[in-house]
Amino acid sequence: MIFANKVVFEIDAKIEDDGNDDPEDALSPTNIALNRVIDYAKRSDLTEKEFMIAISMAQKGLLQIDGEKVRFFREINQAHFAQYEMGYIDFKIRDQKYQNAKDSIQKFLSPPEKKMTPEEYEALTLENIRKDYHRFKADGKTLATPIFYELIKKDKGDRVKLVFVENFLKNYAPETAEGKLSADGTALPKLIKKDAYLEFQNEMIKNYIIYLKLHESSEEIWMQHWKRLNVKNETRKD
Numbered sequence: 258m259i260f261a262n263k264v265v266f267e268i269d270a271k272i273e274d275d276g277n278d279d280p281e282d283a284l285s286p287t288n289i290a291l292n293r294v295i296d297y298a299k300r301s302d303l304t305e306k307e308f309m310i311a312i313s314m315a316q317k318g319l320l321q322i323d324g325e326k327v328r329f330f331r332e333i334n335q336a337h338f339a340q341y342e343m344g345y346i347d348f349k350i351r352d353q354k355y356q357n358a359k360d361s362i363q364k365f366l367s368p369p370e371k372k373m374t375p376e377e378y379e380a381l382t383l384e385n386i387r388k389d390y391h392r393f394k395a396d397g398k399t400l401a402t403p404i405f406y407e408l409i410k411k412d413k414g415d416r417v418k419l420v421f422v423e424n425f426l427k428n429y430a431p432e433t434a435e436g437k438l439s440a441d442g443t444a445l446p447k448l449i450k451k452d453a454y455l456e457f458q459n460e461m462i463k464n465y466i467i468y469l470k471l472h473e474s475s476e477e478i479w480m481q482h483w484k485r486l487n488v489k490n491e492t493r494k495d
Contacts, residue, residue, distance in 0.1 A: 260294070260295075260298060260305050261291040261292075261294040261295050261298070262291065263309065264294045264308070264309070264312065264333075265287075265290055265291060265294065265333065267309060267312050267313070268312060268331055268333065269331055270290055270331055270332065270333050271331045271332055272286045272287055272290055272333070290333040293333050293334075293335060294333060294338075296335070297335045297338045297339075301338070301342055302342065302346070303342055303345065303346075307345060308338075308341075308342070308345075310345065311341040311342060311344065311345035312341055314341075314344070314345065314348065315327050315328075315329040315340075315341045315344065316329050319348070320340075320341065320344030320345060320347070320348060321344060321347060321348070322340070322343050322344050322347055323347075327340050327341065327343075327344035328340070382401075382404055383480070383483075383484070385400070385401040385404060386401060386404065386405075386479075386480065386483050387476065387479075387480060388400075388401075389401050389405070390472075390476050390479045390480070391476075393466060393472050394472050397463065397472075398459070398463075399459070399462055399463075402455065402458050402459055402462065403458075405462045405465075405483075406458040406461065406462060408483060408486045408487060408490065409461060409462065409465050409486075411490040412486055412489060412490060413465070417461070421461075421464065425456075425457055425460050429453065429456060429457075430451070431450060431451055431453065432448045432449065432450055432451065433448070433449050433451060434446035434447070434448060434449075435447045435448075435449050469482070
């Protein structure tokens with residue numbers, strides 16, 4: 258009965274008032290209207306919540322059946338209820354198709370990231386090492402820092418001299434200035450904070466390469482060195 262009252266209230270139903278709308282009278286206009294709602298609800302495929310949504314959508318002109326807009330009526334009429342239900346079911350079907358299409362487009366635009374095979378990972382690693390040969394010759398820097406550092410650490414990590422660490426700590430600056438002070442003093446250099454661990458890795462790689470003069474060798478010798486180091490470390494694992 259609570260649901261039926263909600264429907265009547267939501268529809269703002271037109272109920273004949275003959276002056277004898279006694280709530281205790283089962284045949285009063287209001288009770289007849291409520292019983293019509295209850296009777297239809299028992300046969301409906303919609304939940305109470307869905308039925309209320311269907312009524313609200315019908316009021317707003319959002320329901321269609323085969324492309325035709327479902328009209329909203331204030332009368333408590335089971336034929337009208339059937340129209341609301343059919344329109345809502347049609348809406349759910351169209352909405353599901355839309356969601357499916359949307360999901361398909363999303364999957365197409367954002368395909369799952371392909372996991373690299375060990376062979377692909379090794380090929381990418383070697384390509385980064387090769388590129389850094391030319392980069393180091395040009396400006397004394399490498400981008401594949403983690404790759405080089407791990408190879409060096411596993412091979413020489415237990416033999417890093419204390420003096421190297423001390424010199425690094427003495428010369429390490431946690432910040433560096435980017436840009437210059439403007440003539441009128443309104444623009445100041447931007448302070449860039451540096452990662453101490455990353456800076457230490459880069460310094461070790463740089464010193465290692467310079468000590469072995471790898472940057473002065475050919476690309477082939479450069480690649481052979483790092484490949485040999487990798488094989489050596491892999492053999493140790495076994």
